[in-house]
Amino acid sequence: MYKRKRLERRLIKQAIAIVSLALFLLILSLLKRSLSVSEWISTHISRAYIAVFGRIIGILPFSLYELTIIALIIFAVFFIIRLVKCFARGFWRSALSAILSLVIVGVSFGCLYITTASFSYNRSEVDIPMTSAVGDAVSEEDFKAIALYCAEQLEELSQQVERKNGVVICPYTFNELSELIRHEYERLDSDYFNSYTPKAKRVLFSEIMSQMRITGLFFAPYDEANINTNCFPCELAHTMAHEMAHGKGVMNEDSANLMGYYILLTSDDPFLKYSGYYQCFYKITSRLYLINGGKEVYFNIYDEIIGENYNNDIAADMKIWSKYHMLADISEFFNDLYLKINGESDGTQSYYVPPVIVDSGETGDDGEIIYKIQSYNNVQRMVFQLYFDGEL
Numbered sequence: 001m002y003k004r005k006r007l008e009r010r011l012i013k014q015a016i017a018i019v020s021l022a023l024f025l026l027i028l029s030l031l032k033r034s035l036s037v038s039e040w041i042s043t044h045i046s047r048a049y050i051a052v053f054g055r056i057i058g059i060l061p062f063s064l065y066e067l068t069i070i071a072l073i074i075f076a077v078f079f080i081i082r083l084v085k086c087f088a089r090g091f092w093r094s095a096l097s098a099i100l101s102l103v104i105v106g107v108s109f110g111c112l113y114i115t116t117a118s119f120s121y122n123r124s125e126v127d128i129p130m131t132s133a134v135g136d137a138v139s140e141e142d143f144k145a146i147a148l149y150c151a152e153q154l155e156e157l158s159q160q161v162e163r164k165n166g167v168v169i170c171p172y173t174f175n176e177l178s179e180l181i182r183h184e185y186e187r188l189d190s191d192y193f194n195s196y197t198p199k200a201k202r203v204l205f206s207e208i209m210s211q212m213r214i215t216g217l218f219f220a221p222y223d224e225a226n227i228n229t230n231c232f233p234c235e236l237a238h239t240m241a242h243e244m245a246h247g248k249g250v251m252n253e254d255s256a257n258l259m260g261y262y263i264l265l266t267s268d269d270p271f272l273k274y275s276g277y278y279q280c281f282y283k284i285t286s287r288l289y290l291i292n293g294g295k296e297v298y299f300n301i302y303d304e305i306i307g308e309n310y311n312n313d314i315a316a317d318m319k320i321w322s323k324y325h326m327l328a329d330i331s332e333f334f335n336d337l338y339l340k341i342n343g344e345s346d347g348t349q350s351y352y353v354p355p356v357i358v359d360s361g362e363t364g365d366d367g368e369i370i371y372k373i374q375s376y377n378n379v380q381r382m383v384f385q386l387y388f389d390g391e392l
């Protein structure tokens with residue numbers, strides 16, 4: 001009887017804790033809508049948390065996130081067995097208490113996650129050199145000239161990097177590449193970014209990640225950049241740079257991609273620079289084909305300038321991914337849901353926002369509509385500015 005009363009008192013305490021935590025979670029979710037509050041929490045609370053826990057967890061030579069997932073799976077099995085036993089013996093109060101404990105842990109984790117990660121999804125534009133997005137800010141002639149310049153750079157670099165059987169290879173070990181990219185991040189001198197750059201950590205179960213079509217995963221509460229080791233060499237470099245960007249306080253996916261390209265393209269290392277061009281070249285030339293005189297430049301780039309090295313690399317990259325698709329749909333569904341919960345209304349479409357084009361009212365010699373760029377994508381804006389600054 002005494003034990004039953006004690007259990008009932010515990011249930012009431014747990015229910016109060018859940019309601020309090022849920023209220024806190026609700027307040028955090030509402031605060032997240034404000035740009036200024038998000039900026040302040042990201043640059044003060046999240047940053048302070050990462051400065052401490054990122055450095056401590058960074059010491060571990062393995063992925064704590066991966067270990068946590070394994071521990072959670074084992075815990076889930078034991079937890080279900082315990083629940084079944086409780087219900088079978090009629091100990092429903094004990095079972096309910098165990099479930100409420102789990103809810104408390106879950107809601108507490110939600111509060112921690114919003115504080116360390118979610119606010120950073122609603123920050124101001126990432127602080128790197130970029131032209132205005134407006135189409136008129138950069139002329140079509142400049143767009144064509146820069147696309148040609150980048151194609152020549154891509155081709156030149158493709159001849160400089162180490163190759164095996166015609167395909168690019170990474171000249172560094174996993175840890176060397178991680179340290180090299182972390183070192184590149186030290187060039188950033190803006191207050192926009194967190195001072196600590198997380199290390200890239202290899203995921204032992206990379207095959208499962210590949211089946212889910214995930215190249216990397218940043219887990220904010222641990223400030224860990226978890227990397228799929230099956231990635232194609234150039235993709236490996238960009239994935240590390242992308243996941244590290246999240247650790248620098250850039251959570252938006254398009255911006256983290258952009259940061260990754262920026263770090264790689266402005267590097268003096270031929271492999272890193274080639275990786276940057278390799279990963280974003282199609283975004284630099286996006287919609288080029290549709291503008292006045294763009295088709296000629298586009299054919300010149302792909303038929304004349306770019307040689308077999310780049311095409312070999314694309315083919316090898318595609319070959320790697322062609323064998324993985326088993327868990328792709330499930331992974332896409334949950335990633336989309338996760339991003340939408342965190343305020344990215346476009347979900348997985350937020351990884352890349354293409355340029356916006358409008359009908360110019362003119363037609364080409366072949367009768368095809370000629371389009372005008374209304375707004376450039378972020379990669380084009382960054383590449384244009386780097387070109388004008390002589391940094392490419």
Ligand SMILES: [Zn+2]
Pocket residue numbers: 218242243246253256
């Ligand atoms: Zn990401």
